[in-house]
Amino acid sequence: MNHPIFAANWKMNHGPSEARAFMKTFLTQYPRHYDRTIIFFPPAACIETVDREVDGRSDILVGAQNIHWEDQGAFTGEISGQIARDAGATVVLVGHSERRHVFGETDEETARKCAAAERAGLRPMLCVGEKLEEREAGKTEEVVLRQLRAGFSRLAQMDAFNPLVAYEPVWAIGTGRTATADDASATHGVIREELKAIVGDRARAIPVLYGGSVNAGNAPALLSAPDVDGVLVGGASLDAGSWISIVRTRLTAEIAAEELASGE
Numbered sequence: 434m435n436h437p438i439f440a441a442n443w444k445m446n447h448g449p450s451e452a453r454a455f456m457k458t459f460l461t462q463y464p465r466h467y468d469r470t471i472i473f474f475p476p477a478a479c480i481e482t483v484d485r486e487v488d489g490r491s492d493i494l495v496g497a498q499n500i501h502w503e504d505q506g507a508f509t510g511e512i513s514g515q516i517a518r519d520a521g522a523t524v525v526l527v528g529h530s531e532r533r534h535v536f537g538e539t540d541e542e543t544a545r546k547c548a549a550a551e552r553a554g555l556r557p558m559l560c561v562g563e564k565l566e567e568r569e570a571g572k573t574e575e576v577v578l579r580q581l582r583a584g585f586s587r588l589a590q591m592d593a594f595n596p597l598v599a600y601e602p603v604w605a606i607g608t609g610r611t612a613t614a615d616d617a618s619a620t621h622g623v624i625r626e627e628l629k630a631i632v633g634d635r636a637r638a639i640p641v642l643y644g645g646s647v648n649a650g651n652a653p654a655l656l657s658a659p660d661v662d663g664v665l666v667g668g669a670s671l672d673a674g675s676w677i678s679i680v681r682t683r684l685t686a687e688i689a690a691e692e693l694a695s696g697e
């Protein structure tokens with residue numbers, strides 16, 4: 434298992450003043466942890482604010498929720514990978530289900546955005562996941578593999594930019610319905626096998642996160658499931674208290690070490 438990652442997707446919530454207040458509360462209550470990494474995906478206008486509050490802590494990264502596939506130009510309202518990076522981002526979400534299904538982003542566009550991230554030196558976190566009707570039609574694997582292959586198809590050097598993947602079944606996002614740990618793990622296994630086909634043994638180092646109505650109650654089971662390397666959290670990451678209880682999830686390795694120390 435990779436070092437687990439807890440990622441917060443704030444979507445279109447928290448402007449700079451709220452983001453600053455959130456981060457002050459969070460950082461006061463969350464000292465540096467060496468066994469996990471936190472990533473914040475705030476709105477673009479707050480990347481710099483969040484990065485400034487993080488103040489170089491190596492266990493916390495800041496990411497962008499989206500970038501354009503071109504590096505610059507007449508694209509009003511968009512930000513490029515370079516702009517996101519300059520603001521403090523080191524990671525970027527690509528192909529989030531809201532980008533795909535609310536804004537109509539295609540597989541080809543996700544591929545171009547991953548390539549733009551690579552050019553800008555950002556790690557793309559490619560989001561994949563099936564809709565409810567696709568799941569019910571038994572097409573989960575087909576959809577996820579199509580999105581995965583397409584999304585990474587234009588990367589020049591996949592290992593150099595160390596991408597991440599988030600499996601987010603669309604029916605679980607913001608609905609309160611979560612995949613069971615077994616279901617998530619099964620799809621993560623399929624993703625891992627495909628990553629192996631793309632990059633060989635290096636696939637083990639690519640974190641595959643689960644997202645979809647994760648909260649402090651279901652995070653422990655999801656994080657202890659095989660091939661689940663972290664969680665991507667929307668709604669439950671918006672309140673500092675709720676987010677702190679998620680990022681403090683006790684990990685299987687931690688529990689096992691305590692049991693060993695106490696001779697159980």
Ligand code: PEP
Nearest residue numbers: 606607644645646667668
């Ligand atoms: C998300 O937006 O990536 C997400 C997983 O949202 P939620 O946790 O609210 O389902």
